Amino acid sequence: MKQEMTEAEAVEWRKVLREARPEPALPPRFRDSVWCRIQRDEIEPEAAPAVLWLERVVTRLLRPRMALAGVLTIMLLGAVIGVLDGTAAARQVAQDRYVAVVAPHVIR
Numbered sequence: 670m671k672q673e674m675t676e677a678e679a680v681e682w683r684k685v686l687r688e689a690r691p692e693p694a695l696p697p698r699f700r701d702s703v704w705c706r707i708q709r710d711e712i713e714p715e716a717a718p719a720v721l722w723l724e725r726v727v728t729r730l731l732r733p734r735m736a737l738a739g740v741l742t743i744m745l746l747g748a749v750i751g752v753l754d755g756t757a758a759a760r761q762v763a764q765d766r767y768v769a770v771v772a773p774h775v776i777r
Contacts, residue, residue: 674682729735768775 730739
């Protein structure tokens with residue numbers, strides 16, 4: 670069964686738990702380097718919206734999932750264009766053969 674803890678016991682337990690999990694020391698000059706980065710970011714001018722848009726698009730396209738989707742889309746588009754071009758070429762060959770059968774002397 671759970672027993673209610675008094676406030677004094679709770680304070681003691683918190684103290685024991687804090688001591689059991691010590692906080693690691695920060696590296697030397699950590700605070701200074703953080704402030705330097707903050708100041709540098711404030712000083713740098715913001716990029717133009719078009720550059721930011723392009724950067725977001727490129728970042729998204731370079732993710733593996735999006736890169737795979739892009740490659741598959743390009744391959745599918747190439748296959749469709751190839752089929753359409755092949756169909757047009759086959760139709761032209763069929764027309765040439767028909768004309769050759771109907772009027773063999775006209776072509777030669």
